[in-house]
Amino acid sequence: MRHCLALLALLLSLPLSAAQLHLELGDTSRQWSSAELLAHPQARDISIEQDVSYKRPMQYRAVPLAVLLQGVGVNDHLQAVALDGFAAEMPAAPLLQQGPARAWLAVEDPAKPWPALGNGKPSAGPFYLVWTAPQASGIRPEQWPFQIASIRRLASVEQRFPALLPDPKLPADNPVRQGFALFQQNCLACHRLNGAGDAQFGPDLNLPHNPTEYFQPAFLRKLIRDPQSLRTWPQAKMPGFTEAVLSEQELDALLAYLGHMAGRKP
Structure with a gap:
């Protein structure tokens, strides 16, 4: 022993x-x-x-x-x-x-x-x-x-995951297009959307429901800015996105993309 x-x-x-x-x-x-x-x-x-x-x-x-x-x-x-x-x-x-x-x-x-x-x-x-x-x-x-x-x-995200793409008919300067770029930078590391993406970390953001469908706008913004202020539990891992990381205009564009994709489910 x-x-x-x-x-x-x-x-x-x-x-x-x-x-x-x-x-x-x-x-x-x-x-x-x-x-x-x-x-x-x-x-x-x-x-x-x-x-x-x-x-x-x-x-x-x-x-x-x-x-x-x-x-x-x-x-x-x-x-x-x-x-x-x-x-x-x-x-x-x-x-x-x-x-x-x-x-x-x-x-x-x-x-x-x-x-x-x-x-x-x-x-x-x-x-x-x-x-x-x-x-x-x-x-x-x-x-x-x-x-x-x-x-x-x-290959690029656009090539690998066409299910993430917004409507190709949108004008080039539409905020939804900027929101798609911001989604790739800030969300795709943890989340999938329409089942598309490689992350295994967080829930899908469009299936079965998009967060713009079940969160009031003010509370969805609060969730993105400071998740723990809205709901908290010991295993929570989502970081907050301050204005230094995601400006108000960028957050508007990201939410525009999510709302747009709520109408583009497979």
Whole structure:
């Protein structure tokens, strides 16, 4: 018995096993272990002034994401899939730029794990997409996916999921079209609509019913701005979208898209 306890204590004292990042970039695929990325020749220590997930300044060992995206072009489309099913849709161009905002893949060292994101929650690791100078390029919170398991090059959202498209007869300057772009940026990472999308995180926003059909307008805006102020439970995960993230005009456009899609169910 004493021998078993000593062995258990030894195992608990060992560093956590290295994680694997899967890159599927069209014609090429690659796996990187956390150890390989921590030792990458371009890895460096970076400071994030206001981390989106931790809500405070953070320090990371990170690799410029662009150096890992060999063969990816500025017109390509990428998707970062997290361990919990969160699927962030990302145009490649901002990820490849050298500045002013720059994308980094922060890598959690198994020997020095990051803090938990909250009580009973894991850390943001093993891999976390963070940005230096994000405000310089209008980077949104949904462009900071954490607990990343894989990054894939895919066709655009419009090509993959035609069920998300608004009526093609709408004028180019119709707010619904802007709302569709905002839906992709802010909602599609967690939600599907008309059964279309890759996320496994939140409910479908049109089937069986669209939220514009069962929420009074003022309460739907309140839900988007501060979900916990409208309804709360311990497992709630939806973030709030402040005016700094989604302006009133942008929220109007997003709601216009949702209301429009209530009439475009399959």
